[in-house]
Amino acid sequence: MPALLAEDLINQMIPPLKGTDTTSKAARWLEEFHVGQLPVLAGRSYRGLITEHDLADYENPDTQLAELPLGYANVHVQHDQHFYRVMELAIEQKIQLVPVLDEQHEYAGVVTVSDALAAFGPVPGVAGQGSILVLTMEERDYSLSQISRYVEENNAKILSAHVIADEHDPYRIRLTLRLNTDNLARITATLERFGYVVSAQFSGTPVAGEDEQERFDALLRYLSV
Known part of the structure; x- marks a missing residue:
């Protein structure tokens, strides 16, 4: 895509x-x-x-x-x-x-x-379910099949993926994933354990930090207008 x-x-x-x-x-x-x-x-x-x-x-x-x-x-x-x-x-x-x-x-x-x-398209399944996860990594470390395996090991699936160059480092990329789950805690822990940097996450459940939760709450407010 x-x-x-x-x-x-x-x-x-x-x-x-x-x-x-x-x-x-x-x-x-x-x-x-x-x-x-x-x-x-x-x-x-x-x-x-x-x-x-x-x-x-x-x-x-x-x-x-x-x-x-x-x-x-x-x-x-x-x-x-x-x-x-x-x-x-x-x-x-x-x-x-x-x-x-x-x-x-x-x-x-x-x-x-x-x-x-809305550019991601609707999420199949339960209304309100789904999340967005953004990873940054060295370009040479990118393997969607490997990342997909880590996600699936935590009982989730990747619905869509977009790769772009990192704006601040030409040797790094940014991978934006749409997942079919709103529980990101185990997935992010797994990815971070294998060296991936989770630069942003948006989900329907509370996330670890107050800043992340505030950002997600703000997003919901924007979408409700």
Whole structure:
């Protein structure tokens, strides 16, 4: 299966705002599109995200967005980045959508967390069951058959797998797995015992660290909007 890129998942139904738009328009659009943030542009350049929290500080409905100190100016992905990076960034920043920039570093659109997660497709079996596991490793150590054996030894199966180069190290890869179980404790313990680095996990059951659980809870909140 070819890797899904950010540009493949752009949501054409969510429009950007302009700096000349007012806070009242921004509030109306946030409600209309059922999102907690919207991108703001200056021409074709991405300036940042306007949030519900930002608008609470401005009582004048005619205040232009260009007058507001917007956040998230550096929170975006390039059009050719893997969709997992979209989901990872959204969860890290606790936002519902991630702006996408094109080859000229101009605004191309947004991808929502729901769109990114849906790229994996539905999980067969019990509703709510399933998880995502992300491993990083040296490219020479990659063997999907070996990893699949470790997973199956723990009574689970790999439903889909995506391999991309690590953005920070050309000799390493990132493997994103969709599993048919939401219990990752034994699987991650097995993989780590054999030298694999578990860089992220999203499941329907509590995970070891508070940070991981917080990230998963945040993901569920995004998907419920």
